Amino acid sequence: MCSKLQALSSRIKQASSNGKWREVLCCYSEIQTSGTQLSDPFLFPIVFKACAKLSWLSQGRCIHASLYKRGFESFVSVGNSIADLYMKCGDLCSATRSFDSMTWRDSVSWNVVVFGFLDHGFEEEGLRWFSKSRVWGFEPNVSTLVLVIHALRCLRFHVDGKKMHSYVIRTGFCGVSSVQNSILSLYAECDLMSARKLFDEMSERDVISWSVVIKSYAQSQEPVRGLKLLKEMVREGKTEPDSVTVTNVLKGCAVLEDVDVGRSVHGFSIRKGFVLGDVFVRNSLIDMYSKGFDVDSAFRVFDETTCRNIVSWNSILAGFVHNQRYEEAVKMFGLMSKDAVEADDVTLVSLLQVCKFFEQPLPCKSVHCVMIRHGYESNEVALSSLIDAYTSCSLVDDARTVFESMTYKDVVSCSTMISGLARSGRPDEAISIFCQMKDKPNAITLVNLLDACSVSADLRKSKWAHGIAIRRGLATADISVDTSIVDAYAKCGAIEMARRAFDLVPSRNVVSWTGMISAYAINGLPERALASFEEMKREGYTPNAVTYLAILSACNHGGLIKQGLMIFKSMVEDHNKKPSLQHYSCLVDMLSRAGEIDTAMELIKNLPEDMKPGVSTWGSILSGCRNRLKSRIVTTEAISEVLELEPLCSSGYLLASSVFAAEKSWEDVASMRRLVKEKKVRVVAGYSTVLEGTMSRRFLAGEKLNQSDCELNNVVQSLRRCLTLENTMEWI
Incomplete structure (x- = not known):
């Protein structure tokens, strides 16, 4: 019997070294059924490891129970393997109970728990356990340390990350490339200068080190420096760039819409052979060319791609939409259907942009049906795009229904709904949506709110929105909000308040100047619009196409024909702008x-x-x-x-x-x-709207009022009071 037990024990060790975990558990089961008991405690960690590898939690629990009765749990190696089993199988509570019941613990014990929490995505809990292990004087292993640094990066604990860097230097882990790259990744997200300094100090730099720094330059909108680093990497010759390195540079070019640098990287990718078989590089090229407004080159890359995936199709589809070539986007979707590629949520968002452009209600509803069939009803991005498309197609009530059905209305969906209601001439509903928002509004939300106030032409509401922008710290801090404040006051007829708001803008640009010129134009003050136009040029701002349109509109409505013709001539001849x-x-x-x-x-x-x-x-x-x-x-x-x-x-x-x-x-x-x-x-029919108190009354051309003489008289008296108040205000 003893010889059989030894033979089975040897088989367990042999199977473990060969990674045959089922055989390990079969041998253990054979020992149990034979009526004998394992006396070697060093075999149990192998058995528990086999259960963890196969995710057989119930079998592991049974073995744990049998060991608990026999007292083997007191061995540190056995206790570590039990805790590791529970951690690997996702039973974190049982793992911590096993850890707490251990009489003796070593560094492995602490590493098992810390690694387990971090590996399952519980960053804060994992860091808390790591702090406890340091108090007890236990050291982490390399794998745990890499996960700790990753957790600090995910939680954006950048100050703690710098402390961890000091700890890595003191404990001698700085020579380990995986630890160095983790610290480098942390710095790359918060302190590019420190990241570059650490990178330059590294004696051994692998492809991950180079890719991390190149990516950080790309994300910091410095793709040219990323390209220079790529050239330095090639020139050094010690490390060959891979497809990830190239993809990072291309992403930076896409952000900056820099096609020239992107073409250089494209040429390099062809020489290195990355373009031939790597779909990620090809998709990045399609995205880069599309965002750089060279969709024809993007299509050539797509057309030459044999290993297309859904990202490839979505990239070229979004590229045509981004370049406002909507008919070609529809054709691409047709080709996508022919190739039997199933649309996902990203595809549907692009299609909704097409529906929005063509203002076609039926296709918009068709996309909505597809969203419901494929279970994208909870996708906030897709629903926000659907709301935007519905309002553009004059289906405001449908948009409102979608909005109300959302379980969580984030700032994007609320902003989209406010914008849609304002565009559809329903400003009171838009303002009501804003008042019900739970998230803090951002600059886009405030711009949409101010648009709603300008549609209502209610000066009090515009002042209220202006006050919110000031309290949120967005007034005089965001140029788009500042311009919207000026526009709202102008459309309420308060041109002097619009000018005061404009004068408070600390850093004006062409857009804000154009907004002020438009404000004078819509209020019938062409001379002041011309004066602002000249003042803008004196301050060194070059008018753009929209500015010229605003000043021409001012001359048009003011009857300043001679000045308008001169400005048009100057636009073409002096500033070389194509009308x-x-x-x-x-x-x-x-x-x-x-x-x-x-x-x-x-x-x-x-x-x-x-x-x-x-x-x-x-x-x-x-x-x-x-x-x-x-x-x-x-x-x-x-x-x-x-x-x-x-x-x-x-x-x-x-x-x-x-x-x-x-x-x-x-x-x-x-x-x-x-x-x-x-x-x-x-x-x-045309109509006029008159605001009385907080109520707005609409008078429709040719409308027959089915009201008593008394009610009609009240309406007329209300209108007379409004006109009297308006005339009084002109004298103030």
Whole structure:
């Protein structure tokens, strides 16, 4: 019997050395069934290790119970293996109980517990146990130390990370490459200078060391320095860069939209052979070219990729969306379906951006159905994109339903809902969403709130939003918030308050100056808009395309034709800016308002070949024809173009009808009305909104009020009070 026990014990040791864990447990079971008992305590750690490797927790519990009765648990090696079994199988409570019941503990005991907590993602608990082990004077092993440093990095305990670096130096672990790389990764996230200093002091640098520092430069928006380091790595010749190193540089180029540096890295990748078989490098190249606005190069990389995955498809799809080539994005999705690649949440977000651009409600709802079928209803990013798409497609109530169904409404979803409601002319609901927010608002939230206040044209609400921005420390700290404050005051008619808010902006830029010029323009102060435009140029800011559009709009509505033409000429000749269709449309409208219909028509005929006049351009001609009777040929051409471009929009028919009425051509007026009925065009009437107290009253053109004379009289009296208050304010 004794010889059989020895033979089985030898088999257990042999199976353990060969990694045959099932055989280990089979031999142990055979010993148990034979009626004999293992007397060698050093075999039990092997048995428990086999249970841990196979994740057989219940068998391990049974063996633990049998050992507890026989007193073998008092051996340190056995106690360590029991705690390790429970840790590896995820039973952390049993592991800590086993640790606490141990009579004697060594460094292995502490390492098992610390490593177990950290390995299961309980960073704070693992660090607490590590501190306890240091108090008792036990030293960590390399694996535990690497996990401790990783935990400090995850929790962003950067000060403790520096203390750990000192400990590593004192204990002599600084010569271990894995520990050095862990410290390097920690510094790379919080202190790039210290990371570079440590990197330069390292005697042995492997590919991980190089990749960590290159990645830190990429994330710090210094991809050129990352590229220089890559060149230094190649020149040194001791360590060959791998695909991870190249991917890190490409990510930096994508962040900075730096295609030139990205092309250099692409060429290097081809020479090293990374592009041929590494899908991660190819996906990074697609992303880099897409974000650098060279989507054609991105597509060439994608087209040459034979080992495509879902990330490849998502990258090129997002690339077309990012470059506003939405029709090609739709075609790519069609190809994706043909290749039987199943869309994920990232794909759906890109498709929602396409639906938002085309403003097509049906495809938007189709994407929503796919989201429900694939269980993406809890994906906050996808739901926020869906809300944004619904509001853009005029499905505000559907967007609200999605928003209300969300279990947790984060700052992104709330900001998106506020923006959508503001765009849809429902500012009171947008402000109500803001008041119900649980998370702290960020700059984007405040910008959307201020947009809602500007839509409501309520000065008190704009002041309230301004106050929130000040309390949150975002006023005068974020340029987008500052510009929105100016815009909100301007749209409430409080131009002097808008100017005071603008003067408080510490670091103005072109956007803030453009906002101020627009503020003067919409309040009918073209002279002050021109003065601000000149002041902006004197302070050294170069106007961009939006600035020119704002100042041209000011000249247009102020009737400053000569100044407007001079500014347009300066834009093209002095600043070498290429006018867009909006600039030309503004110029056509300005000439049409001044009665220069022939000049405006000549401008339309001489537009660049890549531009086609839109409905607003022809509408300006038509409005000019109504105000100043012109030849029937011009009028007919303008009406034809407007109705062809927007056949289902009522404004074109109404404008054409008013032109014919001005000419006293009643037969043509009747013809326009027949067309509206035949094509079933929905006529949208204009309205005026008057704020009385906290209530806003809407007066719709042509509306028949089904109210008693008393109620109607109250409405008229309310309107008179509002007008009296407005006139009084002008004298103050």
